[in-house]
Amino acid sequence: MRTITWDDERDCIVMIDQTKLPAEHTTYHAETVPELIESIEMLRIRGASGLGAAGAYGVALATRRNDADDFEAFVDAVATDAEAIATARPTAVNLSREVDSLRGVLRSCTSIPEARERTLAAAEELADVDVARNKRLGEHGAELLDDGDTVMTHCNAGALATVDWGTALGVVYSAQEAGKRVDVIANETRPLNQGSRITTVELQERGVETTLVPDNASGLCMQQGMVDAVIVGADRVVLDGGEEFGDQGVVFNKIGTYKHAVLADRHDVPFVVAAPHATVDTERSADEVEIEQRDGDELRKIYGTQNAPPETAVYNPAFDATPMELVDYLVTETGVYEPPLDRAAFEAEADRATP
Amino acid sequence: MRTITWDDERDCIVMIDQTKLPAEHTTYHAETVPELIESIEMLRIRGASGLGAAGAYGVALATRRNDADDFEAFVDAVATDAEAIATARPTAVNLSREVDSLRGVLRSCTSIPEARERTLAAAEELADVDVARNKRLGEHGAELLDDGDTVMTHCNAGALATVDWGTALGVVYSAQEAGKRVDVIANETRPLNQGSRITTVELQERGVETTLVPDNASGLCMQQGMVDAVIVGADRVVLDGGEEFGDQGVVFNKIGTYKHAVLADRHDVPFVVAAPHATVDTERSADEVEIEQRDGDELRKIYGTQNAPPETAVYNPAFDATPMELVDYLVTETGVYEPPLDRAAFEAEADRATP
Numbered sequence: 001m002r003t004i005t006w007d008d009e010r011d012c013i014v015m016i017d018q019t020k021l022p023a024e025h026t027t028y029h030a031e032t033v034p035e036l037i038e039s040i041e042m043l044r045i046r047g048a049s050g051l052g053a054a055g056a057y058g059v060a061l062a063t064r065r066n067d068a069d070d071f072e073a074f075v076d077a078v079a080t081d082a083e084a085i086a087t088a089r090p091t092a093v094n095l096s097r098e099v100d101s102l103r104g105v106l107r108s109c110t111s112i113p114e115a116r117e118r119t120l121a122a123a124e125e126l127a128d129v130d131v132a133r134n135k136r137l138g139e140h141g142a143e144l145l146d147d148g149d150t151v152m153t154h155c156n157a158g159a160l161a162t163v164d165w166g167t168a169l170g171v172v173y174s175a176q177e178a179g180k181r182v183d184v185i186a187n188e189t190r191p192l193n194q195g196s197r198i199t200t201v202e203l204q205e206r207g208v209e210t211t212l213v214p215d216n217a218s219g220l221c222m223q224q225g226m227v228d229a230v231i232v233g234a235d236r237v238v239l240d241g242g243e244e245f246g247d248q249g250v251v252f253n254k255i256g257t258y259k260h261a262v263l264a265d266r267h268d269v270p271f272v273v274a275a276p277h278a279t280v281d282t283e284r285s286a287d288e289v290e291i292e293q294r295d296g297d298e299l300r301k302i303y304g305t306q307n308a309p310p311e312t313a314v315y316n317p318a319f320d321a322t323p324m325e326l327v328d329y330l331v332t333e334t335g336v337y338e339p340p341l342d343r344a345a346f347e348a349e350a351d352r353a354t355p
Numbered sequence: 356m357r358t359i360t361w362d363d364e365r366d367c368i369v370m371i372d373q374t375k376l377p378a379e380h381t382t383y384h385a386e387t388v389p390e391l392i393e394s395i396e397m398l399r400i401r402g403a404s405g406l407g408a409a410g411a412y413g414v415a416l417a418t419r420r421n422d423a424d425d426f427e428a429f430v431d432a433v434a435t436d437a438e439a440i441a442t443a444r445p446t447a448v449n450l451s452r453e454v455d456s457l458r459g460v461l462r463s464c465t466s467i468p469e470a471r472e473r474t475l476a477a478a479e480e481l482a483d484v485d486v487a488r489n490k491r492l493g494e495h496g497a498e499l500l501d502d503g504d505t506v507m508t509h510c511n512a513g514a515l516a517t518v519d520w521g522t523a524l525g526v527v528y529s530a531q532e533a534g535k536r537v538d539v540i541a542n543e544t545r546p547l548n549q550g551s552r553i554t555t556v557e558l559q560e561r562g563v564e565t566t567l568v569p570d571n572a573s574g575l576c577m578q579q580g581m582v583d584a585v586i587v588g589a590d591r592v593v594l595d596g597g598e599e600f601g602d603q604g605v606v607f608n609k610i611g612t613y614k615h616a617v618l619a620d621r622h623d624v625p626f627v628v629a630a631p632h633a634t635v636d637t638e639r640s641a642d643e644v645e646i647e648q649r650d651g652d653e654l655r656k657i658y659g660t661q662n663a664p665p666e667t668a669v670y671n672p673a674f675d676a677t678p679m680e681l682v683d684y685l686v687t688e689t690g691v692y693e694p695p696l697d698r699a700a701f702e703a704e705a706d707r708a709t710p
Contacts, residue, residue, distance in 0.1 A: 022661055022662075022663055022664045023660075023661045185670070188545065188546075188654060188662075188663075189571070190543065190545050190569045190570060190571055191543075191569045191571075193657075193662055193663075196654060196655075196662050196663040196667075197662060197663065200663050200664055200667050201664060204664060204666075204667070209668075210667065210668065211668045211669065211670050212651075212654055212655075212663050212667050212668065212669045212670070213654075213669070213670045213671070214545045214546045214610065214611075214654060214671065215545060215570050215571050215611075216544070216545055216546075216570050216609075216610045216611025216614065216675075217610050217611070217670060217671070217672055217675070218614070219611070219613045219614035219617065219675060220610065220613060220672055220675040220676070221670070223613065223675070223676070254571075255569065255571045255572050255575065256569075256570075256571025256572070256574070258574045258575060258578065259571065259573070259574035259614055259618060262574065262617060262618055262621055263614060263617055266617055296567075299543060299551060299567055299568075299569060300551075300567075302548075302657050302658055302660075303657055303658050303659075303660035303662075304658075304660075305378075305658035305659075306377055306378045307377075307543075307548055307551050307552060307658075308377055308543075308551040308552065308555050308567050309377045309555055309556060309559060311559075312551075312555050312559070312565065312567050313564075313565065313566045313567065314566065314567045314568070315540070315566050315567070315568045315572060315576070316568070316569065316572070317572055317575055320571075320572070320574060320575040320578070321575070321578070
């Protein structure tokens with residue numbers, strides 16, 4: 001099944017509950033907007049494209065749970081819900097962007113029934129677009145891989161981070177479809193372990209030979225020549241690096257991505273970012289991107305066991321910033337780009353990518 | 356109390372049980388050689404100097420638990436035990452080295468009572484020497500730190516990795532004694548979390564402001580200018596880098612150390628290795644050092660909870676190799692050295708360091 005979709009029978013959102021992996025493969029039904037927001041905050045649904053779809057379906061859900069008498073009050077109520085959904089997590093651009101896109105649909109409606117029908121249709125279309133563009137992205141990226149390569153990946157930028165197919169792992173799946181054998185080294189990705197809990201599961205389901213390593217071991221793996229390419233996804237790509245990074249652009253992705261880019265650079269291992277144009281933010285500079293800080297208890301406790309003294313101060317950023325100078329290839333649904341990017345040409349490609 | 360010492364009343368080894376931290380502060384009595392070996396394997400006692408002391412006390416323990424009738428059979432039995440202790444973990448040089456040193460004591464004895472008395476006295480002396488040299492090391496290293504500095508450290512190279520005072524953290528404690536305020540950023544240090552479970556505990560007990568970070572966040576911390584120096588210990592320092600690293604020497608230390616050295620290099624943060632001469636192996640080249648591989652269940656399960664599918668392949672090396680070109684300062688009990696090392700001069704210093 002898709003990572004997130006609409007349950008017609010129960011008239012609500014249904015998603016794979018990623019907090020339960022790898023022990024349980026279950027789904028969660030978000031029947032209300034607060035249940036969806038909780039699901040986003042606790043990472044039942046996650047990943048840039050996954051969050052984009054959650055945002056779009058969320059607006060559709062809001063239209064079905066608000067039953068104001070007149071249309072104006074209805075639109076106001078849905079707008080309030082939409083704002084709460086859009087800001088549930090700050091770093092991935094897709095969440096607020098797809099909520100905005102659905103707000104646009106809502107503004108063009110003139111009745112409650114029309115709004116309910118058209119927002120759901122728009123969310124479904126957006127989900128279909130996500131899968132189609134991930135497949136195109138995967139096919140472009142697969143050209144970078146040779147039969148027998150081993151790819152290191154960080155966190156989960158697979159089917160479970162999108163509606164389906166994935167971005168970084170989509171490249172691996174497309175290579176596999178093209179008849180190439182590609183093995184994967186999956187970093188555990190502390191503190192939420194999406195590499196060990198999620199990436200391993202979906203790779204094994206698709207028959208990809210997978211080796212799990214602690215994040216600390218990835219440098220040794222590169223030093224020992226075990227890695228032919230590092231491929232990661234992105235939560236937000238900005239083309240304006242701001243004060244710190246200048247005009248080269250920056251990739252915001254799961255914490256630890258930057259370290260792997262630096263190590264790949266030292267070991268001449270190609271560092272590949274796989275992200276659809278929908279993840280590219282052409283409006284903000286790196287300075288304006290908020291890096292989400294998460295609860296210190298994610299480190300103080302692991303699976304309920306005390307992992308550090310309870311009063312310990314914790315710095316727990318969820319994302320980091322990788323300057324484009326460390327990125328060898330940026331793969332989108334329109335092709336493979338080698339930074340430094342020609343910004344005007346790249347933005348033109350983004351327009352071409354719009355479905 | 357010391358991390359490991361002799362319990363006169365029970366006539367056996369007593370150690371802080373580090374597997375129980377941070378939830379419980381308890382001790383474990385190793386009454387037999389198999390109990391000591393189990394304690395080394397499961398990391399109740401750990402750290403290069405801690406393992407050295409465990410090896411020495413272990414030989415003393417072996418003399419007290421073997422009661423052969425004639426001295427020759429007694430020596431053979433103790434030698435068998437000593438060999439098993441020396442090889443309980445492969446990477447830290449101190450374990451086999453201090454067992455060897457006690458074997459030398461044993462060879463100079465002529466009766467069972469003499470062997471029992473003199474091996475225990477030698478182990479006690481070795482423990483005292485460890486504390487004294489760590490304090491000298493700390494004083495040398497403290498000269499590298501300024502009031503107000505923040506030190507990042509990896510794993511635990513503190514009092515709990517030695518008999519007392521520590522190496523990397525000994526530098527922090529010595530700076531504190533000299534009236535400087537030094538804060539610490541402690542990396543969690545997956546997969547065994549000695550940073551979060553152990554380093555935080557001993558730093559808090561000594562009033563050092565400590566912030567715990569996931570290993571993945573350490574690159575962002577350096578990028579954001581939060582780190583004035585990275586200070587780590589060493590399990591083994593070799594002066595001959597072998598085929599891969601040439602004549603520059605290599606530091607073997609907890610997995611992840613190499614990544615931090617590469618990042619510190621990129622960000623011009625001084626990378627400091629604090630290790631007594633007893634940790635320097637002048638005989639072997641880097642090629643001859645075995646990197647311990649640990650059980651994959653350390654990643655598949657965390658605190659008993661399934662963290663990855665049970666059949667997942669895991670690569671779980673306990674140590675990695677950092678070439679000396681990435682080390683800005685090597686601090687020992689004889690002073691502060693700036694690589695590249697003058698090997699002859701450094702070895703002469705090592706001779707001077709011998710108590």
